[in-house]
Amino acid sequence: MYQFNMSIDKKLSHWFSSIEKVFSMRLKALDGVVATKEHAKRIEISVACESNRKSDAVKIIRKTLLEMYLTVVKYDYLEDMISLPNVCENSYKILLHTLVAFDREAESEIIENQLKLGDYLSLDGFFNFRLRELRTRWDEIAQLASSNAVYLGNDETLNELLKFLMSAVTPKIQKLSITVLPNIYNIKGEYNKSNFEIKINSAEKLMIYLINIAPLELILEGEFLDKQLYKRIISIFDGKSASG
Numbered sequence: 713m714y715q716f717n718m719s720i721d722k723k724l725s726h727w728f729s730s731i732e733k734v735f736s737m738r739l740k741a742l743d744g745v746v747a748t749k750e751h752a753k754r755i756e757i758s759v760a761c762e763s764n765r766k767s768d769a770v771k772i773i774r775k776t777l778l779e780m781y782l783t784v785v786k787y788d789y790l791e792d793m794i795s796l797p798n799v800c801e802n803s804y805k806i807l808l809h810t811l812v813a814f815d816r817e818a819e820s821e822i823i824e825n826q827l828k829l830g831d832y833l834s835l836d837g838f839f840n841f842r843l844r845e846l847r848t849r850w851d852e853i854a855q856l857a858s859s860n861a862v863y864l865g866n867d868e869t870l871n872e873l874l875k876f877l878m879s880a881v882t883p884k885i886q887k888l889s890i891t892v893l894p895n896i897y898n899i900k901g902e903y904n905k906s907n908f909e910i911k912i913n914s915a916e917k918l919m920i921y922l923i924n925i926a927p928l929e930l931i932l933e934g935e936f937l938d939k940q941l942y943k944r945i946i947s948i949f950d951g952k953s954a955s956g
Contacts, residue, residue, distance in 0.1 A: 714766040716773060718757040720835040725755050727835060730784045731776050738772045774827055777835070781823050785839060786812050786850065793854035798865030802916055806944075807864070807874065809923045811853055814877045822846050867940065871947040878948055881926045888927035889954070890918070890945075892934030901927070915941040922949060 720728050728748075736746045744761030761769045790811055796804055826842045839847075863869045888901040897912045899921070912918045915938050922930070922945070933954040936942035945951045 714761050714763050714769060715831075716759045716769070716829065717832045718759075718835055719754045719832075720757070722750070722753055722755055724836050727780055727784055727788075728755070728757060731780045735772075735776045738776065739769065742768050742772070744769055770829055773829060774824070777827065777833075778820060778823055780835075781839065781843070781846075782816055782819060783812060786819075789847070789850050790854055793851065794857050796857065796861045796864055798861055799870065803864075803867070803870055805916065806919050806923070807857070807870065809920050810874050810877045811857070813881045813923050813926065814853070815849070815880060817882055819846060819849065822849075867943075871944055874944070875948045878923070878926060881923075883926045883928040885925050885927050887929040887931070888922075888925065889931040889933060890951075892932075892936055901925075919944065 718728075732746070732748075739746050739759060739761065742761050742765045744759065744765065747758045747760075749756045749758075759769065759773060787808055790808055794808070796807070799807065822845055823843065827838075857864070860873075864873065885901055885903055888899060891898040891900070895913065897918050898909065899912060900907070900909045902908070912921060919941070927949065930945070930949045930951040931954050932942075932945065932951045936945075
C-alpha cells in the first residue's frame with residue numbers, strides 16, 4: 713500500500729478545497745482514495761492506493777499540486793499584494809487572472825524542480841520556504857502593477873498591458889469561436905481532435921475563460937451589445953469578426 717500525507721493551515725484550507733474534487737476523481741481512477749481530517753489549526757490530507765499504482769499516484773499528486781500553486785495560490789498572493797483603487801472591480805479581477813496566466817511555463821518549472829515528494833508535505837510550509845524564488849517573481853509583478861496604478865485606470869492603457877501579458881502566454885487551443893446569443897455566449901472549439909461547445913453567461917466569466925485558454929485564433933459572431941467587452945476582446949486576443 714502506498715500512502716502520502718499532506719497538511720495545511722485551516723486559514724488556507726481553500727487552497728486544497730479548490731482542487732479537492734478533481735484530485736479525488738483523478739485518484740479514484742487508480743482505485744485510490746483521498747481522506748481529510750480537521751484539527752484545531754490544521755487539516756490533514758491522506759492519499760492511499762495500491763503499491764503497484766504508486767508512480768501514477770505520484771504523477772497525479774505532483775500535477776494537481778502544481779495546478780494549485782499556479783492558480784489559486786498565485787491569485788491569492790497577487791490579490792493581497794496589488795492595490796489598484798482607480799481600476800473597477802471587474803477589470804481588477806481580469807488583470808489578476810491575466811497575471812496568473814503570465815509566465816506560467818517558467819513558474820511551473822520552478823515548482824517542479826522544488827517539489828520532491830517523500831511521505832509528507834506541508835502545503836503552506838513548502839510555499840513559504842521552498843518557493844521563495846517564485847514569491848520574489850510575484851513580488852516584482854505586484855510592484856510593477858501597483859506602481860502603475862494611476863495609468864491602469866484608463867481602459868486603453870489596461871488593455872495594452874493585458875495584451876502584452878497575454879502575448880507571453882502559451883495558447884492551449886488553436887481556434888475558438890464565440891457566438892453572441894440572448895443572455896449567453898456560445899463557445900465552440902476543438903481540443904485534441906474533439907469538438908466541444910460550452911455556454912457562458914457573463915462578460916467577466918467569458919474574459920476569464922479566454923485568458924485561461926489563450927486561443928491562438930478567435931472568431932466572433934453576432935452583435936456584442938457590451939461594447940467594452942468587444943473592444944477588450946479585439947484588443948487583447950486579436951478577435952476577428954466572422955463576417956470579415
